[in-house]
Amino acid sequence: MYFGGDYNPEQWPEDVWLEDVRLMREAKVNLATVGVFSWARLEPSEGVYDFGWLDRVMDLLHDNDIQVNLATPTASPPPWFGLSHPDAMPVRADGTRLTHGSRDTYCVNAPAYRVASRRIATALAERYGAHPATAMWHVHNEYGTTCHCDHCATAFRAWLRDRHKSLDALNDAWTTAFWSQHYSAWEQIMPPRTTQYRSNPAHLLDYRRFCSDALLAHYREQRDILRVHGRQPVTTNYVMAGWTPLDHWKWSAEVDLVGIDHYTDEPGDGGLAQVAFASDLARSWARGKPWLLMEQGVAAMYVPDGTLPLEPGEHTRRSLEYVARGATGVLHFQWRASQGGAEQWHQGMVPHAGADSRVFREIADLGRTLSALPPAERAEAEVAILWDDEAAWALRNPALPVTGLDFRASVEQTHRVLWQQGLATDFVHPSHDISRYRAVLMPSLYLISDEAVANLTAYVEGGGTLIVSYFSGVADPDTRVRLGGYPGALRDLLGVRVEEFRPLTGPVALSDGTVGTFWSETVQLTGATAAVTYVGGGPAVTRHQVGAGSAWYVSTQLDASGLANVLAQAGV
Numbered sequence: 001m002y003f004g005g006d007y008n009p010e011q012w013p014e015d016v017w018l019e020d021v022r023l024m025r026e027a028k029v030n031l032a033t034v035g036v037f038s039w040a041r042l043e044p045s046e047g048v049y050d051f052g053w054l055d056r057v058m059d060l061l062h063d064n065d066i067q068v069n070l071a072t073p074t075a076s077p078p079p080w081f082g083l084s085h086p087d088a089m090p091v092r093a094d095g096t097r098l099t100h101g102s103r104d105t106y107c108v109n110a111p112a113y114r115v116a117s118r119r120i121a122t123a124l125a126e127r128y129g130a131h132p133a134t135a136m137w138h139v140h141n142e143y144g145t146t147c148h149c150d151h152c153a154t155a156f157r158a159w160l161r162d163r164h165k166s167l168d169a170l171n172d173a174w175t176t177a178f179w180s181q182h183y184s185a186w187e188q189i190m191p192p193r194t195t196q197y198r199s200n201p202a203h204l205l206d207y208r209r210f211c212s213d214a215l216l217a218h219y220r221e222q223r224d225i226l227r228v229h230g231r232q233p234v235t236t237n238y239v240m241a242g243w244t245p246l247d248h249w250k251w252s253a254e255v256d257l258v259g260i261d262h263y264t265d266e267p268g269d270g271g272l273a274q275v276a277f278a279s280d281l282a283r284s285w286a287r288g289k290p291w292l293l294m295e296q297g298v299a300a301m302y303v304p305d306g307t308l309p310l311e312p313g314e315h316t317r318r319s320l321e322y323v324a325r326g327a328t329g330v331l332h333f334q335w336r337a338s339q340g341g342a343e344q345w346h347q348g349m350v351p352h353a354g355a356d357s358r359v360f361r362e363i364a365d366l367g368r369t370l371s372a373l374p375p376a377e378r379a380e381a382e383v384a385i386l387w388d389d390e391a392a393w394a395l396r397n398p399a400l401p402v403t404g405l406d407f408r409a410s411v412e413q414t415h416r417v418l419w420q421q422g423l424a425t426d427f428v429h430p431s432h433d434i435s436r437y438r439a440v441l442m443p444s445l446y447l448i449s450d451e452a453v454a455n456l457t458a459y460v461e462g463g464g465t466l467i468v469s470y471f472s473g474v475a476d477p478d479t480r481v482r483l484g485g486y487p488g489a490l491r492d493l494l495g496v497r498v499e500e501f502r503p504l505t506g507p508v509a510l511s512d513g514t515v516g517t518f519w520s521e522t523v524q525l526t527g528a529t530a531a532v533t534y535v536g537g538g539p540a541v542t543r544h545q546v547g548a549g550s551a552w553y554v555s556t557q558l559d560a561s562g563l564a565n566v567l568a569q570a571g572v
């Protein structure tokens, strides 16, 4: 069981390092993530290295039995880099080129950035690949930065040629017949830069897919360099927020263990539900490999107005919940709260007050508790929720029937109801083998492929219970609406047909005594039966017997008790 956090000794004089390791030992810290933002100190000018300080840090940690999760520092290029390679600074959709002075300022498709990334990764791998403290490699930090520059344009066109093969196919997939967008040469295609009015949703979606692959190529390049010089597991840390263009299923197949950074924004039980959600996602993405909580906040959380202290014991409770859901370690950002810099108010395991503090005492207790935990037995979840990053991105299309359709929010809300019911839950991709689950839930999965529909149909025919919520299966993988009535690809499986959506402005009463909000539909039964009806008339929730299983359709936004009723009726 790993315990520790990001350790940034370059922010402190060396006498503080001695106190750091003494306190780490006291708190039973056994893993420190080092070097995440150290590029400027490691390579003070192009091709000139200064490893002396890191040698001393690595040796000091090793002498104190603390292992190192050694980072490649490519998330934050030094000032000299941007000044000598201005073309490698990222460009916003509106054409503004960004400058150094913060972090994550690079274009992942710029040749100079790739060269510099490989160079520093190689230098680190050569020097520390065999160091006894190096236990793990932490490539980059929180991949997700996007850019719209000319390098990206060139790389995007190559990616599009690979995906669509011909311009005709691309024009068709993107429905460029609309608004005179027909492309007659590949060079006419741009990254989705700021346009006069709405952008093409298929263009936006393909750009997110492309960004995920481009970032992954950068990760793989470093991973392969690190593997030449060391045998340690290689990973990176995912941001558990909705904005990153990362296809987590694809990425998780490329990392040796899944690492997540997770910051909650609710106190009390809400925060615990968020911990459960993030943990279940990480464990599911890992598909049997280990997963690690790479960062969490200590005694503070993000809330709309800033950060708030947690109640005494709350941090411990949350940390144990990550572990109970499979985490092989609990790490934090960061070891010692910074005195200055952009995150000087982010709490540390050692806060500004120092070790004589409630926060550090709780950290030290937590470290001792974790070090004494017996190995856990693994319980298998019997229920799963579908997770598909592409479907999530597609719902970020700015031109949907109503605003507020949000895949991640729907999934999280569904997960929370299952959590409240005490049902252990996994996440699965619609193309995975899901036959071992008693029930699978599909909240607002807008995009779906024909192959996924066939997979889900076979699952239901084989005895599974599938519960589909509104605005699922409506579009194909190129965001084109599936014609003939909603919910498009799922009509036959669900035994329903919908001609019109009826978004709601207020609650509607349902026959089971609960209410629907946000969304409703006029549902025609084409094989299904009504399980719950709108009090004003018409089916709200339907059930369709298919083979040995059943497929349910929920045509409105249920509250927690409404969904709990459906789960009970469906025997989940």
Ligand code: GLA
Residues within 6 Å of the ligand: 141, 142, 261, 263, 295, 333, 343, 346
């Ligand atoms: C992220 C980053 C850290 C730090 C924390 C603070 O997770 O990886 O470097 O910025 O957020 O919230």
Ligand code: ZN
Residues within 6 Å of the ligand: 090, 091, 107, 108, 109, 110, 147, 148, 149, 150, 151, 152, 153
């Ligand atoms: Zn770029």
